[in-house]
Amino acid sequence: MSGAAxxxxxxxxxxxxxxxxxxxxxFDLELATLFRTHxxxxxxxxxxxxxxDYICFDIGHERAVVIRGQDGxxxxxxxxxxxxxxxxxxxxxxxxxxxxxxxxxxxxYNFDGTLRGVAEADTFPDLDRVAxxxxxxxxxxxxxFVFIRFVASGQPPVAELLARYEAEAAAYxxxxxxxxxxxxxxxxxxxxxxxxRDVDNEGYHVRQAHPxxxxxxxxxxxxxxxxxxxxxxxxxxxxxxxRLWSVRAYRSIIGDTSPLAPAQRGAWVYIxxxxxxxxxxxxxxxxxxxxxxxxxxxxLQRGAVYRHRDxxxxxxxxxxLSGRIDRDTLEEDQMLCVWSAEATKSSxxxxxxxxxxxxxxxxxxxxLREKVPVVxxxxxxxxxxxxxxxxxxxxx
Ligand code: FES
Ligand SMILES: [Fe+2]
Numbered sequence: 001m002s003g004a005a006x007x008x009x010x011x012x013x014x015x016x017x018x019x020x021x022x023x024x025x026x027f028d029l030e031l032a033t034l035f036r037t038h039x040x041x042x043x044x045x046x047x048x049x050x051x052x053d054y055i056c057f058d059i060g061h062e063r064a065v066v067i068r069g070q071d072g073x074x075x076x077x078x079x080x081x082x083x084x085x086x087x088x089x090x091x092x093x094x095x096x097x098x099x100x101x102x103x104x105x106x107x108x109y110n111f112d113g114t115l116r117g118v119a120e121a122d123t124f125p126d127l128d129r130v131a132x133x134x135x136x137x138x139x140x141x142x143x144x145f146v147f148i149r150f151v152a153s154g155q156p157p158v159a160e161l162l163a164r165y166e167a168e169a170a171a172y173x174x175x176x177x178x179x180x181x182x183x184x185x186x187x188x189x190x191x192x193x194x195x196x197r198d199v200d201n202e203g204y205h206v207r208q209a210h211p212x213x214x215x216x217x218x219x220x221x222x223x224x225x226x227x228x229x230x231x232x233x234x235x236x237x238x239x240x241x242x243r244l245w246s247v248r249a250y251r252s253i254i255g256d257t258s259p260l261a262p263a264q265r266g267a268w269v270y271i272x273x274x275x276x277x278x279x280x281x282x283x284x285x286x287x288x289x290x291x292x293x294x295x296x297x298x299x300l301q302r303g304a305v306y307r308h309r310d311x312x313x314x315x316x317x318x319x320x321l322s323g324r325i326d327r328d329t330l331e332e333d334q335m336l337c338v339w340s341a342e343a344t345k346s347s348x349x350x351x352x353x354x355x356x357x358x359x360x361x362x363x364x365x366x367x368l369r370e371k372v373p374v375v376x377x378x379x380x381x382x383x384x385x386x387x388x389x390x391x392x393x394x395x396x
Contacts, residue, residue: 007225007359015352016365018344020375021192025386027296030193031060032393033372034275037153039161041277041288042066042146043093044306045074046178052096052111054089055146059292062150064137065089067100069111074141076148077113077134088134092184100134109134142166144175145279145288158273161229165271171264172281177306180285180319187301189334191341193276193293194368196301199337200278201226201364203233204357209332212325215242216250217268223360226367229274231360236267250321257314258283268322274367280326284308284318287326297341301330 020026042057042064054067056079065079065088081088081102088100088109099108099116106119113134118124138149142158143166155161162169189196199205203221207214213221217235224232242248258265260283269281280287289303307319343349354362369376374389 007356007362011359011362013352013354013362015198015354015361016194016368016375017378018349018351019380021195021341021344022296023380023386024296025383025390026372026374026380027192027293029372029374029386029390029393030293032390034368035060035293036062037149037151038155038275039140039147039149039158039273039277041273041279041290042076042148043184043304044177044179045141045144045146046306047093047146047304048074050095052098053094054096054100055093056089056091057148059150063087064148064150065100065134066139066146066148067096067111071112074139074146075111075113076137076139076146078137078150080135081107082115082132082134083107083118143169144177155229161273162271165230165232168264168269169271169279169281171261172269172283172286173260173308174279174281174286176309177286178309180305180307184302184304187330187334188294189299189301189337190297191299191337192297193291193299195337195341196291196299196333197276197364198340198361199333201231201272201361202358203235203360204355205336209336210329212244212247212328215244215247216325223357225360226272226274226363229367231272231274231363233270233272233360234267235269246321246324250318250325253314254283254318257312257318259308259310259315274364275371282322284315284322 040057040059043055043066047055048066048068051068051070051072054065057064063079064076066074066076068074079087079089081104083102084104086102086104088102089096090103099110101108108116110116113136115127115129115132118127138152140147140158142162147158203223206218206221215238217237219238220236222234237251242251255265265283271279271281276291278289286306287303289301292300292302294300305323308315374381
């Protein structure tokens with residue numbers, strides 16, 4: 001926590017009640033109040049450089065396609081054919097020639113979403129090509145990252161939420177990076193999305209659980225609390241000897257190979273956007289990862305790695321090494337997520353107690369408590385009560 005304001009002397013260290021990690025009704029409420037109405041990171045502008053290039057993004061009951069128009073502009077739409085509702089584009093990413101063609105009956109949509117053509121058009125009354133176009137989804141680009149939002153809410157624009165980190169992220173070259181060959185990675189984990197976020201939201205466990213990360217930056221790592229929908233963590237590289245060859249090799253080459261300024265060559269920085277997105281800024285690459293909730297106890301972890309445009313062989317090696325450290329970290333975290341989530345159902349479970357070093361996690365929970373106040377209740381409310389809350393959200 002050093003480097004950030006110290007937590008207050010007395011704060012609630014108890015975390016969220018156990019029921020919030022497996023409630024089906026709460027899951028539905030979270031989809032409606034968080035994931036449908038908060039900015040989601042769909043990719044990077046460099047994922048779709050040419051007109052007709054697209055990426056898809058699904059979350060909860062919503063699915064979107066982001067496509068580059070003939071005019072070079074990015075637009076996002078509900079990936080929902082206006083005829084019978086099937087997906088207009090099916091792949092996670094791809095390219096359309098001239099139009100998006102629905103695979104069901106062949107309706108064609110221009111890249112600006114307007115209806116271009118209808119198979120057997122004379123079997124329909126006259127269709128207004130704009131009115132029957134794809135429905136737009138809000139889109140904002142922040143330093144190259146493409147954010148979408150399915151339903152507008154009181155959440156400010158991304159540029160405002162992340163304004164305090166913009167200069168630093170720009171110094172890491174976030175706007176200019178390009179995809180690596182791997183594309184998006186995904187991994188499924190059998191726990192509630194908050195169990196994943198809880199582990200990621202604190203660095204107290206780095207010393208014990210992540211040997212490589214600890215060797216890389218453990219002694220100088222700190223998390224800043226979540227404030228106004230965003231948070232920052234920084235791991236400045238240790239100077240001392242490392243037991244792990246990957247860390248030794250990474251640290252020995254990164255300082256000389258990174259094209260960034262000295263301040264950025266010596267640290268990994270993470271920018272978190274509530275509720276489920278983290279951007280990683282490294283001297284060799286820019287990454288992101290996020291949790292996509294699949295059901296109350298299943299989560300898709302999704303992310304991507306971007307490289308600097310002109311990458312030397314040495315920098316490529318550095319990126320390979322940092323990716324290796326990240327993969328080990330992901331695996332180490334997954335076991336901890338599973339064990340923590342399992343515990344909430346044990347007869348011995350009596351809540352948790354958080355350290356000052358887990359204050360970032362507490363402030364993340366505070367955001368949840370504000371947006372979904374029912375998580376403050378020690379016991380799960382009845383299903384009917386929860387359904388009424390959901391209906392109230394749906395009514396707006
Ligand atoms: S559902 Fe798309 S053309 Fe019929
Ligand atoms: Fe971790």
